[in-house]
């Protein structure tokens with residue numbers, strides 16, 4: 001039995017998982033029009049490969065990776081490209097971004113799917129295939145998975161951790177996936193382990209999901225070869241945070257500024273492992289995902305949704321109640337309010353949570369901090385949130401950084417417990433963006449300064465070279481004069497030398513011209 | 514609902530925290546009334562009304578939302594602590610003055626709730642003991658006075674000789690200091706009209722009431738264990754140790770912990786979050802510091818109890834303590850910030 005570790009802090013909000021977890025996957029109907037954003041992964045947006053009028057098949061690549069940290073994007077169904085249009089995407093600020101808009105033909109015709117034997121191919125080839133199949137982290141961050149299977153010369157990946165903790169309240173899509181696709185998840189995890197060179201797979205699942213633990217344990221029992229452990233971890237938010245889960249399962253603490261492979265581990269979400277299996281073992285790129293729709297709706301549940309389906313249509317399937325005042329993407333602890341339901345489902349969409357005043361009552365008026373320390377006791381990163389708050393609010397950003405502002409994972413535990421109901425995380429987000437902006441400015445200034453210094457140096461060097469040349473010439477002249485001994489000759493030569501010097505000076509100092 | 518994550522909030526409020534502190538004081542207050550009469554309730558009422566009025570006036574003057582802050586309960590906690598620290602038969606104006614100093618000067622002139630570096634109740638107590646030492650040493654003896662006499666003492670003519678006595682701490686100190694080697698702790702404590710099993714007669718049970726209420730606060734997670742534990746261990750430790758060395762001159766741990774303001778200090782005064790240290794190790798240092806300074810004042814100082822001065826002294830040290838005891842951050846355990 002693996003020894004488990006614990007992280008300090010954390011909170012235990014009501015889980016609200018029962019509502020949406022009915023044990024079945026509801027397949028959402030195919031929309032008529034799909035809006036597929038080109039920016040869906042962390043890193044660089046993808047580069048479109050289609051134009052208006054193009055016929056596409058389901059699974060056909062419609063955009064290629066736009067840089068080294070970027071993946072491909074695929075048509076979620078067969079149809080015709082209407083164009084590349086600017087459209088709302090799910091973003092807290094209501095951002096508009098270029099999207100490939102596809103009118104479905106209703107036939108839903110696949111491309112020629114080519115399953116491969118991943119164990120017969122070199123790791124680099126497999127990474128390229130993961131990238132070209134559009135696989136990104138599906139836990140919410142949408143970081144390209146192929147990048148995470150690589151490691152630098154001083155790094156290694158021994159243990160591949162599969163994150164099935166799903167610690168956010170309300171969300172159950174990973175739970176359901178584990179119950180229904182345990183075998184495929186482990187297949188995918190084994191492939192990821194193979195690519196990363198890991199020796200073992202450890203699956204962490206919060207112990208409030210006994211069915212998922214049982215299903216995954218059974219599936220692990222059927223496998224041979226690579227050792228796979230399925231571990232139930234104590235339910236405490238944020239046990240599913242990457243750093244927290246690694247800590248619980250291995251005792252390793254990955255600090256800010258370091259990556260898991262610095263410590264021999266790497267972490268993938270269960271849905272990412274599943275997507276890997278679909279991509280490589282079945283030749284199906286990432287074109288759909290499970291999304292929990294829950295909260296203030298009549299029929300909460302988990303839906304198999306094509307990427308690009310308008311969120312409004314998805315929510316409609318669950319029967320939104322009239323007093324819904326907002327919809328969140330993600331969970332109540334780390335999600336964000338969607339400015340518009342016009343935006344489409346993207347790869348990072350794990351949950352749409354309809355909110356109402358009854359479900360999330362307004363927290364009451366904010367009070368001053370009384371330094372009660374409740375936030376510090378709740379912080380899973382062992383920070384002093386009230387100190388960071390104090391300095392962020394006063395805009396003493398250097399001090400906020402001294403108190404490890406950038407170690408904050410924005411999990412929200414501190415604000416959850418604060419009796420003064422201070423929106424603490426807002427202050428950290430603000431302070432972080434402020435610091436980043438300043439650093440950018442400073443970087444720009446640094447570049448300008450460097451350029452300036454470089455120019456000065458070059459000019460100085462030129463000057464010295466010229467001076468050296470002149471000195472050499474003068475010496476030569478002198479020697480010749482000494483030889484000649486002719487006064488007139490001497491004068492003429494001196495005059496010539498003076499003229500030359502003046503010429504040089506004018507050249508060196510262009511502003512004088 | 515909040516505009517940004519987290520959208521879920523625990524139903525906690527400053528008000529509920531303060532309310533729990535008030536509730537936790539009730540067992541001690543009940544004992545107080547049982548042994549020393551109703552006077553303390555009169556003082557608590559006086560202090561409460563004054564505190565709320567002063568708080569409202571200051572909030573209005575500072576253009577803060579009066580209702581919003583008035584109901585947070587923090588002024589009441591300060592008021593109750595003052596009423597419980599002062600002798601219960603001090604004249605009414607002294608209580609009012611003390612509360613005004615706490616609320617107006619120590620709290621609002623420093624910026625209001627959450628901003629005061631010094632514990633307001635202790636600032637007021639210290640001011641009173643310096644300004645009116647004669648009133649601050651007049652304590653009622655257990656069961657010695659009836660309500661009428663107490664009311665008279667608070668609001669009218671003060672004919673105190675019949676009803677007051679020095680506190681057990683005072684008596685002990687005076688006896689030890691004045692009669693030289695003739696008096697030992699044992700001989701002084703043998704006087705059972707003044708002393709009970711552990712501390713002063715009656716007072717020891719008031720202290721027990723505070724202890725019970727305080728433990729409930731720990732259980733309710735309103736306060737953490739570090740401050741009361743460090744206080745009790747340090748206070749009991751130094752008292753026990755000196756008692757072992759010279760039992761004639763030094764009273765033992767039980768006596769010190771169950772006399773004077775020790776228990777009130779351990780659970781209700783040193784734990785005031787605003788003015789206390791906030792880190793786990795810092796809290797230990799902070800509370801132990803208060804306990805040790807208090808003991809020194811009790812044994813060698815000019816005042817019978819030193820909880821106010823020791824708290825204020827340690828309040829000054831809080832920024833330094835906090836800075837040097839920052840707990841290691843996740844992933845940075847090997848090096849301290």
Ligand code: SF4
Nearest residue numbers: 369370372373375418
């Ligand atoms: S929980 Fe809130 S009131 Fe308490 S110390 Fe933290 S920020 Fe201040």
Ligand code: SF4
Nearest residue numbers: 379408409411412414
């Ligand atoms: S949001 Fe940041 S400061 Fe607050 S509890 Fe989480 S990690 Fe700690």
